[in-house]
Amino acid sequence: MSRTLFTLLLACCLAVGAFSARGHAAPRPAPQADRQAPRPAAGSAPTDAVDGRSALSERAPRSTDSLRPQQSKAAPRALAAATCTVSDFTTRTGSALVATIKGASVDCVNSLFPLTGSDAYGAFREAQMVTVANALRDVSASYPGDNSGSATQLVLYLRAGYYAQWYHPADVGPYGSALQTAIRGALDAFFGSAHSRDVTDANGQTLSEAVTLIDSAAENARYLSVVKRLLSGYNSSYNASWYMLAAVNNTYTVLWRGHQNADFVTAVQNDGSVLTTLDAFATANNALLGGDLGYLVSNAGRELGRFLQHSALQPTVRPLVKHLLDQSTMTGRTAALWVGAAEMTAEYDAANCAYYGTCDLANRLKAAVLTVSYTCSPSIRIVAQQMSATELADSCTSLRNQDAYFHGVVRDSGPVAGDTNTAIEVDVFDSSADYQTYAGAIFGIDTNNGGMYLEGNPAAAGNQPRFVAYEAEWVRPAFQIWNLNHEYTHYLDGRFDMYGDFNAGQAQPAVWWIEGFAEYVSYSYRGVTYTDAQTQAGRHTYALSTLFDTTYDNADSTRIYNWGYLAVRYMLQSHRADVDAVLAKYRAGDWTGARTYLKSTVGTRYDADFNSWLTACSAGNCDSAPQAPECTGADARQLGKDCRRSNLAATTGNYSYLYVYIPAGTARLTVTSAGGTGNADLYYNGSTWATTGAYTARSTGSGNGETLTITNPPAGYNYISLYAQAGFSGASVTTSF
Structure with a gap:
């Protein structure tokens, strides 16, 4: 992330984006988007579950929120239920393994995604996957349209195996023709069963996972017929089932990632009916735009436009994309469709922008949407879609007053060397939906979050740091810019505590401080009790020394945000001198020195005390911001240091x-x-x-x-x-x- 911080979001989107050199994200108010198939674009870094970091230059289709609990790739070994243990799956083969999977809960099987090492090999080596794929084939032969035969667990287990093998191939081992043959037999049988077409919640649970399994198995080309079937068959009856809607939306993942496969591109070149299907779907369902299901339509436009990247398909795709642009507008009810399609023209066919009417897209969108400009101070400017004078003034006061609180906590002596970020721009969209529609096209960021701080290169002349945010529409009529103080802390922390850009700081784990401190300041400065963190404290999940190892790649949002806050609060309250020593190294860019101090000088010395402190915290000792001690001078008017x-x-x-x-x-x-x-x-x-x-x-x-x-x-x-x-x-x- 560069320093690019973003907040996690309400109405779900799985989005992968490229953005400037430093970016931070704050937690979003709803569950994370469903874990998608494990195949990032060729040559890109895997997408982080929390902040969507990736080398990709485009964003994936929005996704409905998962109903399953999310685990990070480094989640603890304990699984969803007391009877669900890793050894149940790693020590059994053949029919015993199949019986174990069928007898497990969906949550239990979902817990297997993070397996690594010998556990991943035991559960997911090719022979195990072939066994499970064949079992899915057999179950699908008489699939009744519900999960009475445990088809969902079998599909999810296969997804978990592909996920583990993609991210940890050395642990799992290679997959070859035996598995390809078996998975094709399984998917052929499932999608060929009559009840896989049922428009019911019971079928949708398995169907939605099976559609994603198409992509997990890299069989995108073979099952284009399934994509077309779901898009063509969609009607209002699907709206009664979250799972059926997810099944439709998951077809966009099959299309999005299919571009990585030569056979997929060839298949579309040979039969372009999926292109006209996308156009027809978006056109027929235009009325959904502006409502809760509008993402189904805007995703269709985006995925149609993504085919512009293939020159052989451009003569067919161009008029279809223009057709969708012509039936929508840059602002208003249909904006999500227009912007999604326009982004693809800018990405893949920019030379023909005049044909589409999408030239200078980012600047035109910003001028049309972010029409309010308000100078808070020489160092803060708000650019907003819609804010009243009172809302602007109150937001400015909150930001300006936070400066003093921040400096009082970190005790810095000024900006780090070479940091020229003297003024921040706070860009505020009117709602989470507006943020999702516009922020990616204007700022080139992922929007699967609740806001993002873009630091850029702090040493570059003319660099403009900015925090891209949105109003929390779910608290109206009260007004709140979601994660305002969390993201502003990232700006201050980057300027006064963290030398260089964000990538330099990630050479060694520093997320415990980066995200934990942003949470600490946000809650403590506002005097708000962090109830989620208190709840986590009562669970005693992590040792302090373990939290010093947190990265964006090895942790879920709970560890990054809740436990980061707990680690920072404990260290500031109990071991201030150690914090000062670490910050001195961060400010000098001595990342290795800071890491050595945390892992060697501090090490495990405070683990026992931290564990005791967690008990007190969960009991209410973390209800408010820590206070400085009383001054001790004899004169009651005399203040002192800290x-x-x-x-x-x-x-x-x-x-x-x-x-x-x-x-x-x-x-x-x-x-x-x-x-x-x-x-x-x-x-x-x-x-x-x-x-x-x-x-x-x-x-x-x-x-x-x-x-x-x-x-x-x-x-x-x-x-x-x-x-x-x-x-x-x-x-x-x-x-x-």
Whole structure:
């Protein structure tokens, strides 16, 4: 990811995208998209389950959310149920293996995707897969249109085997002609059975998995007839079943990945009826656009347009794509179809953009959609699809005040060397649907998430870092930019803590800090209890030393976000000196040194204490942001380094006066007020008592939550006050430098 961070999203899409050199993603509010077949495009990196990182320059079809729990490729060995263990599948062969699979739950079989090493070999070597494929063939001969014969488990087991073999071929071993023959027999039998055509939820459960298995087995060309059958047969009766809708949508995965196979391209060249089927499907179902099922139509347009990459097919595909563009528009109800098809013309037939009307696509879309521009400060600008003046002002206040909180936590001394990212652009779409429709075409990013921070190259002149986000429409009438503070933390962290670009930092595992700290600041700064993390703490799943090994490739979203937060919070609260030592190395780009410190100097020393801390956290000790200790000076007005004065109060129009002694050479003083009742404004003066008539900096928001950051404060006594705009009590002021 470059520093490209993105947030996980509500209405599902499996999207693989290329984007700039540093990108981070925050967690999305719904389950991850269904695990798709394990064949990334030739020459590309495997897609990460959490943030969709890949070398691909295009995005895959949107997918409905999986109803099955997701596991990462490095998930723990414990499976879905107490009776479901790896050895059930690795130590049995022949009919005993088949019986075990049939007797297992769907969740249990789904848990096998992450197997590696000897377990993957035991479960998925070619002889095992041939046995299971033949069993699916036999079950399909009398398939009744439901899972009474455990066809779903057999299909899913085969998918898991192909998945494991793709990502870990040395563990599983090669697959050859024996398996190809067996899987063709199995799929021929299943799709040839009369009940595989039933439009029912019972059939859809197996059918949706079987369609994806086509791609897992790289049999995309052989089963184009199934793709056409599902697209041509779709009607409103399918809408009553999530599984039947998934079966239809999974045909787009068969098409999307089929382009990697020469036999697939040849098959379409010999019989182009799948092209006209896509056009007919999108045209006949245009009314779905703008609704919950619009993705079925926009995916049809996108996958039709993807065939433009083959010069032999362009004479056929061009007029069909133009036909879809002509029946849709850049904005409004049909925008998802227009944008999806237009993206493909820009990707594969840009020289003919005038024919399609898609020239200068990204800039035209941005100008048409992101029409609101608002300058928050010299370092922050919001560009939005639709935001009111109040929403803009409130969002700006949240971002500006976060600066001081951030610097108070990390205690940096300024930007890392060579970082020129002095101003961020926050691009906000009006909803998750608008984000999915437009963000990929405008910014070239994956949208299977809840927003993305694009750092770019921080050393390049004119580089523009940006956070691409959307309004959380599900909390309306309240207004919220989803993951606003998480993603803004990535910007600040990249500028003040992480040397160079994101790829440099990934030379050694640093995700525990990158994502865990973004979660920590987001929740702690807003004073929100992170209930998901507290729940995870009670499960005691990981040792602290294990969390230092987290990467985007070996972890699921729970480990990356929930457990990253727990690791960061524990280290900041319990071992601040170690955090400072690691950050010093991150800021210098000494990734190996930071890794050595975490794995050798820290090592496993804190694992037992962390485990005890998790118990307290799950019991409620993580309900609020950690607080600095009370200052210990004899004068109750005296503040100090990294401490607070609590229970401050004043009546309306009066002050609570404070002061702090600042050593020479201090680069930054952060002052934060919080808590209590009433409305206290924060004032600062570097030379005399701070009042409303004598101050050099102030923060005057509503309530008592105020922050100030003073750069290069004068040595000696500095003065701070809380002014009672309305009488207040129970407030606190914290200083850090």
